Amino acid sequence: MARARQTLERRQLGLALRRIREESGKTQQAAAEAIGRVRSRIVELEDGKGTLSREDLVDLLDFYGISGDERETVLALGAQARKRQRGRTYTDLLPGAFQRFADLEASATEISSYECGMVPGLLQTPRYVRALINEGDGIWWDSSEAELEQRVAFRLDRQQRTLSTSTGKKMAFILTEESLRARVGDPGVMREQLAHLLALIDERDDLTIQILSPESYLNPARGGGFTLFEFAGQGSPVAFANVVYGPSTYFHDEADTATMFRVFQRLHELALSPQESRQLIDRIMKDG
Incomplete structure (x- = not known):
């Protein structure tokens, strides 16, 4: 070697x-x-x-x-x-690409994630996971109960690997308000999901959630989503750009990751404060 x-x-x-x-x-x-x-x-x-x-x-x-x-x-x-x-990007074309994403996620010491339209995978409840994956069953892949169960199990295992770590991981999530109001599953699924977000906010000092209002002006990531991984000096940061369909694409060149960190910082400035975000989540849950 x-x-x-x-x-x-x-x-x-x-x-x-x-x-x-x-x-x-x-x-x-x-x-x-x-x-x-x-x-x-x-x-x-x-x-x-x-x-x-x-x-x-x-x-x-x-x-x-x-x-x-x-x-x-x-x-x-x-x-x-x-x-x-x-090259400045790495495109993962091999089978099991989501497993390697989960490996990166679990090994990172800091995770910064922006998501529009749905709750990020690490924050999803089991019922939300199942309802979300069920939306693609028979469309993105052949309808299969075994496939559905496998995907649900993988998502929950991914949460366990990342959220149960004792290494002091720091996580920051920015969600669009649409993510909170989207009807994934029945209303009970969404109420449970919103309650779970509130519990995470209250129970974890290593995790922050901010909500981006649809009235936010000059959103540089409108319509997109991405995740940034940092490794406490044990390697360069890595960025992952979300796609609905197609291969997983990572950015590891400093010029690209620096740009995406600037975008995340801008979103952080545009979003409601963590306290205001908590209040909004609570209000939507009660109104729903």
């Missing part, structure tokens, strides 16, 4: 391998011994600062007991990580 500078491709490989190792119940020391390396090499790999030859990656996946589609996806990630990457 060669030491290499951190790139988004190497970070994605490292995060995937860390998750797989932890799920398999193996230690970094045991993984290193399985491929004849020292533990520091596995640490570098999982931190996105190293690469593995295909042969070593195959041996590592054998040790973790990984086969099938997941194995092929990780091998493809490994091939990407070994390349000298150019």
